[in-house]
Amino acid sequence: MTTEQAFETVTKIIFDRACELIVGGNPAYESELVLNHIEMVMVEWGYRSPKVSEYCDSLKQENDIMRDMGIE
Structure with a gap:
């Protein structure tokens, strides 16, 4: 696994968990x-990932x- 792929994998894990929170009504x-x-x-290390940008x-x-909605 390359460094860029590792970044993308970690980002996907965080994004998926965040989606679970949002679907549950939580911010x-x-x-x-973090994303x-x-x-x-990634940018500082010279990587650009459309996937990571899309997740963000x-x-x-x-x-x-x-x-x-004023939810905190």
Whole structure:
């Protein structure tokens, strides 16, 4: 497994757990922060992953809905 694949695998695990929280009616704000941090580290190491960017964007959209509803 390459380093980039490892990043993508970890990101997918975090994203899947965050989705479980959101489906259960709970926000996943910490997961959003972690995914953004992973993406930032990937960029610093010279990796670009459309998958990771998609996970970050998707989770942010779902969390934004929770924020708009005032759920903390």
